[in-house]
Amino acid sequence: MATVSIEPLTKQAFAPFGEVIETDGVTPLSINQGYASRFNDLASIDVAAEGGQTNISWFVASLRPVPIAIRLMERHPLGSQLFMPLGGADWLVVVCSDPRNAATYRAFRATGQQGVNYARNCWHHPLLVLKDASPFLVVDRKGKGDNLEEYWLDEPMQLDLKPDRHEA
């Protein structure tokens, strides 16, 4: 079974797939009479196709069996999709440029202080978490049109996750 190794999530490595939502490397503005810092404009929310609007949701994701099998990839042809962890736990991001080509798959370990915004049409795996019942704020699209495309792999791939890093 083909395996995908896990890299640290960085803006540079993730750039072909969308944006990393983090404060590292961003110079904040001082606002609120000096009582707050604003790290401004961290993502491109791209939901206006076919009259779509911004949708704010809350996801709670469960642990999957280990080793984690990659069986299904999905993409959203009408909009970007942003995930921001609310619970502070690390999580995993799996993307690819061509779901039929195993060599194009990339897996990233995100910290609990990193969100991602999948670009419109970016193939990605559904939420993968390292702690059960992990909460996320999600910013994606609502509106008419079919915004989900799925690809089921002929042969599952497997994430090369060290078992001792998997927290119950």
Added chain:
Amino acid sequence: MATVSIEPLTKQAFAPFGEVIETDGVTPLSINQGYASRFNDLASIDVAAEGGQTNISWFVASLRPVPIAIRLMERHPLGSQLFMPLGGADWLVVVCSDPRNAATYRAFRATGQQGVNYARNCWHHPLLVLKDASPFLVVDRKGKGDNLEEYWLDEPMQLDLKPDRHEA
């Protein structure tokens, strides 16, 4: 000095001012082959006036001196503004319908699992936190036009916050 007492934040109490972002009382959809729950469409993102777009930012807010004085209220005539806490700490929300009328001020204690979306033109105080360096994901508007109106109170008001609830 006039004081404002602090109520628990509930959807019902906050309805005149915008939306509470929380999972309580919302029936989730089961998604991701049963591995996630989606609490869908929790806020009205209202940023399209004058060609505006959705802006994703990260704020970090500092503690203010206690007792907390209310000197300044602000509102955004061109867009809603959503704050979601990322650090899990309780925080405070102060709003009013008329900044010149002390009787219209309301103060709410939000939990670390509650965000708010101020409706367009809702008068509100800048971020008030109960733990220093509290992080928030913010969803508001970017684009042309003057989207900030401020009102400085002639006489400051004071939040009736029990000192023993103020965490360092």
